[in-house]
Amino acid sequence: GDSGYEAWLAYPAVPSGNQRDQYLQWCKYVEADTGNTTIRAALTEWKRGMQSMLGLGVLEGQESGAPRIILGTWNEGNPLITTVFDEETIRSTGPEGFAIRCSREHQCIAIGASAPVGVLYGVFHLLRLMGTLADLEELDEVIRPVNGLRMINHWDNFDGSIERGYAGRSFLYENNRFIDEPERLRDYARLMSSTGINGISINNVNVHQQETLFISKEYLSDVARIADQFRDYGIRLFLSVNFAAPMHGGDLDTADPLDPQVRQWWRAKAAELYEAIPDFGGFIVKADSENRPGPFTYGRNHADGANMLAEALEPFGGLVIWRCFVYNCKQDWRDRKTDRARAAYDHFKPLDGQFKDNVILQIKNGPMDFQVREPVSPLFGALEKTNHLIEFQITQEYTGQQRHLCYLVPQWKEILEFDTYAKGEGSPVKRVVDGSLWGNRCSGMAAVTNVGRDVNWTGHLLAQANLYGYGRLSWDPELSAEAIASEWTALTFGSNPDAARIVIAMLMDSWNIYESYTAPLGVGWMVNPEHHYGPNVDGYEYSQWGTYHFADHQGIGVDRTLNTGTGYSGQYMGLNAERYDSVESCPDELLLFFHHVPYTHVLHSGKTVIQHIYDTHFEGAEQAAELVNRWSSLKGRIADSLYDQVAERLKGQAVHAKEWRDQINTYFYRKSGIEDMQQRTIY
Numbered sequence: 041g042d043s044g045y046e047a048w049l050a051y052p053a054v055p056s057g058n059q060r061d062q063y064l065q066w067c068k069y070v071e072a073d074t075g076n077t078t079i080r081a082a083l084t085e086w087k088r089g090m091q092s093m094l095g096l097g098v099l100e101g102q103e104s105g106a107p108r109i110i111l112g113t114w115n116e117g118n119p120l121i122t123t124v125f126d127e128e129t130i131r132s133t134g135p136e137g138f139a140i141r142c143s144r145e146h147q148c149i150a151i152g153a154s155a156p157v158g159v160l161y162g163v164f165h166l167l168r169l170m171g172t173l174a175d176l177e178e179l180d181e182v183i184r185p186v187n188g189l190r191m192i193n194h195w196d197n198f199d200g201s202i203e204r205g206y207a208g209r210s211f212l213y214e215n216n217r218f219i220d221e222p223e224r225l226r227d228y229a230r231l232m233s234s235t236g237i238n239g240i241s242i243n244n245v246n247v248h249q250q251e252t253l254f255i256s257k258e259y260l261s262d263v264a265r266i267a268d269q270f271r272d273y274g275i276r277l278f279l280s281v282n283f284a285a286p287m288h289g290g291d292l293d294t295a296d297p298l299d300p301q302v303r304q305w306w307r308a309k310a311a312e313l314y315e316a317i318p319d320f321g322g323f324i325v326k327a328d329s330e331n332r333p334g335p336f337t338y339g340r341n342h343a344d345g346a347n348m349l350a351e352a353l354e355p356f357g358g359l360v361i362w363r364c365f366v367y368n369c370k371q372d373w374r375d376r377k378t379d380r381a382r383a384a385y386d387h388f389k390p391l392d393g394q395f396k397d398n399v400i401l402q403i404k405n406g407p408m409d410f411q412v413r414e415p416v417s418p419l420f421g422a423l424e425k426t427n428h429l430i431e432f433q434i435t436q437e438y439t440g441q442q443r444h445l446c447y448l449v450p451q452w453k454e455i456l457e458f459d460t461y462a463k464g465e466g467s468p469v470k471r472v473v474d475g476s477l478w479g480n481r482c483s484g485m486a487a488v489t490n491v492g493r494d495v496n497w498t499g500h501l502l503a504q505a506n507l508y509g510y511g512r513l514s515w516d517p518e519l520s521a522e523a524i525a526s527e528w529t530a531l532t533f534g535s536n537p538d539a540a541r542i543v544i545a546m547l548m549d550s551w552n553i554y555e556s557y558t559a560p561l562g563v564g565w566m567v568n569p570e571h572h573y574g575p576n577v578d579g580y581e582y583s584q585w586g587t588y589h590f591a592d593h594q595g596i597g598v599d600r601t602l603n604t605g606t607g608y609s610g611q612y613m614g615l616n617a618e619r620y621d622s623v624e625s626c627p628d629e630l631l632l633f634f635h636h637v638p639y640t641h642v643l644h645s646g647k648t649v650i651q652h653i654y655d656t657h658f659e660g661a662e663q664a665a666e667l668v669n670r671w672s673s674l675k676g677r678i679a680d681s682l683y684d685q686v687a688e689r690l691k692g693q694a695v696h697a698k699e700w701r702d703q704i705n706t707y708f709y710r711k712s713g714i715e716d717m718q719q720r721t722i723y
């Protein structure tokens with residue numbers, strides 16, 4: 041597993057010692073009912089792990105009385121499964137969960153579940169426990185996913201490019217053909233399933249000409265082949281669809297959601313789809329957003345559009361995942377009244393309660409677009425009667441594009457812990473998103489993935505931790521960012537406590553470091569237009585995209601207050617609205633998102649805004665350079681091939697961080713004319 045391809049399923053050898061002895065004692069034999077393809081996949085995974093971690097060629101079948109692993113569902117297979125667990129345990133595992141227990145009495149470690157996929161999750165869990173050298177003999181727990189939907193969104197295009205992809209080209213398509221590499225696809229499904237992912241949409245939300253035809257006879261068999269691979273690993277396939285699809289190929293001359301012919305077209309389409317893929321997940325829709333077609337063309341609203349598709353999928357149990365990333369992308373920069381941050385709430389809050397039960401709104405974590413820092417979208421908590429998902433971005437579009445290290449799990453944790461006050465204090469986003477706050481039938485998380493054809497999947501090896509971490513967090517938002525980093529590190533590099541300490545600390549510091557040398561105090565967007573890599577303070581200042589910082593010689597920031605600004609702060613509830621609206625109580629890290637202040641404004645930290653900008657940029661670039669040294673202490677302690685991949689990226693990051701530092705500092709020095717109190721070099 042030295043290329044990084046095996047990722048967190050590399051199953052490094054368990055070092056000799058008590059733990060290894062214990063594992064060898066329990067794991068020589070396995071009993072599983074192999075009538076089901078998912079259980080077979082679980083068994084294959086188990087054998088692979090045992091071979092690699094313990095050098096064990098596991099034997100199947102019972103060796104009377106010998107300690108063994110038993111895998112099965114409650115209804116089929118080994119009767120011991122229902123003997124090892126009590127009735128309450130059996131009732132409590134739910135559709136995707138599992139129970140795991142070490143029983144000395146029955147001389148086994150048993151994994152039992154209602155469905156085969158639960159058994160598979162249980163096997164991945166046990167392998168993870170062993171990969172982190174856990175003690176198995178006290179095992180007795182029931183584990184269920186907290187979120188129902190744990191989705192991955194690909195932004196892959198049929199030509200093989202990936203929108204916002206930073207790990208090479210697509211491994212799904214090339215040159216308008218489906219790539220036929222079943223092994224790589226299966227390994228991908230294994231990786232995803234091992235973190236708990238249960239839904240994957242395979243094409244870009246911007247559905248171009250060719251991809252519009254994925255739902256046509258021409259391509260359905262190719263799509264179905266991918267779905268078949270995913271199915272064994274408990275993953276349902278979803279497709280992004282073009283709202284104007286009925287007009288393609290000249291079938292119809294309208295896509296009006298209230299037109300009976302259009303409705304009929306989609307119903308027929310759904311029937312075809314489910315014939316090819318009986319467990320098809322449903323549609324992802326980006327409508328009336330960034331020049332994509334949608335219901336607005338026909339004077340209809342988003343509920344009309346989403347419900348029309350939902351009606352077509354309903355008989356088959358399909359879902360419509362409708363994105364809320366709807367805003368005016370043709371804004372005049374001179375117009376200070378229009379505020380892009382308001383858009384999702386302004387569009388969707390009034391429609392709350394009008395969507396069918398199989399529609400799920402997908403809401404980006406923040407009101408803008410995956411910046412390194414922005415507030416939590418005020419739609420969380422505000423939609424009381426509508427299913428919804430939170431959308432994160434694993435691919436590092438605005439966070440260093442997998443050339444910079446930026447472990448995003450701490451950011452996601454902060455967002456999930458944010459208290460919306462929707463039902464008073466104690467209404468965090470994680471409870472909105474898991475559906476428990478408002479009692480939603482469908483809910484969970486989605487994220488834009490960061491994988492491509494690069495051998496290590498994610499370009500930057502350490503960016504694998506984001507992919508792994510997203511899956512784990514969507515399964516259980518209570519896991520800490522550090523615990524996830526620690527799991528990933530052990531599973532990837534093996535259990536070397538010194539090495540682990542270094543990697544975990546680097547991961548944990550990285551988001552903060554990246555934020556320090558890029559856009560300050562929540563203002564965002566100081567990047568080069570279009571590709572979004574590298575510093576350009578005014579790159580978006582005179583654009584149509586609604587992404588401004590309004591820096592002049594006196595101050596900077598966007599006034600989003602109720603009295604003098606765009607009123608965005610008023611979209612929040614309770615204390616949040618007050619806290620953000622007041623320049624005194626607004627947290628430093630979001631100050632410029634909500635307020636326009638002079639450079640001499642004093643932050644809670646005691647520093648002026650301008651001195652904060654200088655200090656964080658000098659310190660951030662220094663810390664980026666320090667990452668190179670921290671990593672170099674791992675030389676010889678992890679595989680060279682893995683070591684080298686990261687070393688090279690970190691060097692690039694250090695150089696690029698200086699560029700960020702100097703451009704940002706120089707820009708604000710020239711604008712403000714205010715000297716750095718420490719007299720460091722500014723150009």
Ligand code: GCU
Binds near residue numbers: 203326365409437
């Ligand atoms: C961002 C990104 C686009 C993407 C869009 C979306 O704006 O830059 O490439 O299409 O988000 O989420 O739809």
